[in-house]
Amino acid sequence: MDSEDDFMSAVSSGDDVHLDDSDNDDMSGADDFDFDDEPDPDLGMPKDIMQKKRVAYDISFKVFQPSDIQKQQDDLINEVNLILDISKEEAAILLRYFRWNKERLIEDYMDKSRQVLDAAGLAHTTTSLPKLEVIPGFVCDICCEDGEGLQSFAIKCGHRYCVDCYRHYLSQKIREEGEAARIQCPADGCSLIIDARSLDLLVTPELTERYHALLNRTYVEDKDNLKWCPAPDCQNAIECGVKKKDLDKVVPTVSCLCSHRFCFGCILSDHQPAPCNLVKRWLKKCADDSETANWISANTKECPKCNSTIEKNGGCNHMTCRKCRHEFCWMCMGPWSEHGTSWYNCNRFEERSGTEARDAQAKSRVSLERYLHYYNRYANHEQSARLDQDIYHKTEKKMVQLQRESGMSWIEVQYLNSASQALQTCRQTLMWTYAFAFYLARNNLTEIFEDNQKDLEMAVEALSEMFEKPVTELADPKLKVVIMDKTSYCSKRRVILLEDTAQNLAEGRWTFNVDLTGSGSNDGPSTTR
Amino acid sequence: MASQKRIAKELSECMANPPAGMRVSLANDADVHKWHIVLEGPPNTPYVGGTFGLVIVLPPEYPFKAPVVTFATRIYHPNVTNDTPGKICLGLLKTENWKPSFKIQTVLQAVRGLLVEPQPDDPLEARIADEFRSDRKEFEKNARQYVTQYAKGPVKFDKKLTSTAGDAAATPGASSS
Structure with missing residues (x-):
């Protein structure tokens, strides 16, 4: 529901910009350029700080676009193709079999090429290129057709079927079953894999496209350090070195080019400072009875x-x-x-x-009150983030109006955009601090944490209040400075809080009142063993 | 349709030269996509002496999609659901394993193989599988009792039950879990 709301509002804000464009044609080109390429001046400030000194919660990651993903595969395939003297299609099949672990592939292949080829579903012989043939007296074993001039096809195993059946088989696999990397020869008991070149020869370009898209998908899914960006319609993948076993020490938050921020560990949207296991537990607790x-x-x-x-x-x-x-x-x-x-x-x-x-009874009453205390604050920040955004969208419309009337430039009103974004991010962090706090066992560290939480919350509320001011006041240059100050203060408070939590997490200093490692998988709430 | 020729050929082969202990016919002559099989309980199994009805429905995409096979006769078996129609767990018929070169003959032999050698590690009826593993005598007794109760005399293919679309409500007395 949330994401849908966000999506809808994003669309509507896009419309506003567009509307403005059509009213104001000569400005629009420059505006669009600014919007897409330049970082917002105000938001840039805290970002710069973050980049200058690497903070504890910052992890390194790379964003790959579809063309990069394709290129990576091609590079690996070319390399194996050169080293092992096998065709590119075969190299691709071998690489997929070895989950793109080139070193292991080469080592194993040098060691026992026959077994490797068998296991990966490749023939031992290197024969000519695949082609369609008309063979006299041929009867297709699938459809039992035997017409004269019936075109037939076989991969290296020699199991020959008519072209129609082959096509039908492939499109069934690709379109209906979503299979690509491991489509075998249709023959009973034959485990030879159909290579990309044979496929290209047989099926329509549209199906080939789907086939290659599926292959790309397996590439990202096969590699542990790659994950798709979960944002709707985003085709990018993120590379990050954080391993699954490190997830109790770090909250690997990454940010895609599409501006979606999510956790590399569990693909949920940014849930700093709470580690994945805690998040899973919290969500389950909130969801069930x-x-x-x-x-x-x-x-x-x-x-x-x-x-x-x-x-x-x-x-x-x-x-x-x-x-x-x-x-x-x-x-x-x-x-x-x-x-x-x-x-x-x-x-x-x-x-x-x-x-x-x-x-x-007193115990369960206290426990319920404790849960509700944290849950209410968690839910409240979630809701406030949404309301802040609503107010921002209303304000934004008025700013556009103001911009036209007062002669302020587009860039001059962007401080509101930055403020709104900072507000969203900080609220998201605050929200998760409450889930985090629910599971924290009390000690000296929690006091510092709660102080940080309080400071961030106060800063956020102060900034949030600014948005309620009437537009005419917002345009006042003095208030603009105040808002910009408050924005950067919020972002700083957030950095301080996240740094503190991340460092203690990395050093294993937090004590939780539940066993988070024990409930790593999707088991019930009970903490046995 | 391309599959007609193939189905016709398989049908004539199966009718002329049926797999051991089986009789093959069409549910009705106008439709080659629905087959009725009468299967004799294989010797040296608790199912001997029983006759079991199997319904095979060939999807329009056959042979590119696997046929759907169900038991029309109740059977006490770890890999067949304990109701009517009895659904079968057979690796061969799973989408990822099915190949268009598989024949119905192959499928029928696999079903018969399942009666000779149940696969308790891949069960549809976990309780029967447990019994098969831990108390073979009791399992065989129960299986034989089912044969006497349900699998004697000519096979009845219930019109309603031969459709694969709707699952008939569990018969009273079917043991659950």
């Missing part, structure tokens, strides 16, 4: 005798269990008989028979 159970235990009591769940619906504390007819006191959970007739001066809180039950 574990808190319903907590509510029940906080707001109901169990009959001390038969354990039926009881919710009090009247004022009287003299309870009689419907099920087992046990009579007890709702306040102290002790048996009613001990109360005698002196209930209205009941001072039985110290009575031993009831303390245990009271403790258990």
Whole structure:
């Protein structure tokens, strides 16, 4: 839902810019240029700071566009093609089999070329190029056609089928099954892989395109250090060296050229400072009903005798269990008989028979309150980020108007854009600090963390408030300076918080109140073993 | 359609020279895409003496897509669902393993092979698979009892059940889990 909202608003803001363009033709070219290529002046500042001294949470990564991905594959294929003296198509099949580990491929191939070829689905012979042939007396084993002049095709294994069947087979595999890298010869028991050149010869260009797109996909999916950018319609891939096993030490946040920021570890959008396992746990907790159970235990009591769940619906504390007819006191959970007739001066809180039950209830009440404390703040920042954006879009429209009336240039009103972006990023970070804090066990470090959190939150709220001002005030140069200051202050506070959390995470200094490593996979909430 | 010729050829082959212990016919003569097979329980198995109905539905894309095979007769087996129609777990029929050069003969032999040698490591009925592994005697007893109960006499191909689209509601008494 969120992303859809964002997407919609992004579209509408795009429309605004466009509208402006058509009104103001001679300016539009320059505007577009600025918008696409130049970093925003204000946002640039904190970014520069981040780049100058490498901060602890900063990780190195590279963005690859589709052409880069293709080139990487081609380079590897060419290299193997030259070293091993096999065709490019075969080199590609071998590389895919070895998951693009060139060194291992060459080593294994030199060692035992026959086994390697067999395993990868390649023939041992090097024969002429694949071509369509008409062979007299040929009967296709798939469709049983035997017409004269029937064109047929076979890869190196020699299992020959008519061209129509071959095409049908390939398009079935590519279009319906999404298979590309491991399409075998159609023959029963033959595991030879159909190479790209044969495929190009047989199918339509449209299908070839799909085939190559699928191959590119397997390239990125085969390599552990590559991942697709999850943003809708983005075709880029990100390279990052952070391994899965390091995810409890670092939150590898990357940023695609399409400006989408996400975690390389789990592909969710930026969730700094919380590590992936914590995020997974938190989201699961928020999604499932574990808190319903907590509510029940906080707001109901169990009959001390038969354990039926009881919710009090009247004022009287003299309870009689419907099920087992046990009579007890709702306040102290002790048996009613001990109360005698002196209930209205009941001072039985110290009575031993009831303390245990009271403790258990108090515990789940505290636990529920604790969860709600963090959850409310988490959810609130999520919502505020959305509202901030809404206000920004409204403001933006008015700025465009103001720009036309007051003669301010487009670039001069961009400080609002930077402020809005900083606000979004900081709110996202704040949001996750609450999930993070929920799982933190108290110690000296948490105090520093909470101070940082408080400072960032105050800075964010101060900046957020600015957006509520009427547009005429916003245009005031003095207020502009204030907003720019507050923007850069917010970004700085965020850097400080993230640096602190990332450093302690890397050094393993945080203590969590749950075992995060134990729940690495998608198991239930219980922390057994 | 290109597949007609192939299906016709396979059908005539299967009718003239059926695989061991099987009889092949069409569900109705107008439609070559739905086959009825009567399978004799193979000797030296608890299924001996029973006759089992199999329905094979060939998709329009056959042979590029795998046929759908179901048991019309109830059978007590780790790899067949314990209901009607009984769905079969057969590696050969999975999309990623199916090849257009596979014949229905191959499929039928594989089904028969499953009766001779159940695959408890790849079960559809986990409880029966467990029993097969841990208490073979009990398994065979149950399998034989199912034969007596369901697989005696001529096979009934229920019109409703031969369609692969809808799953008939589980028959009362079918053991779950």
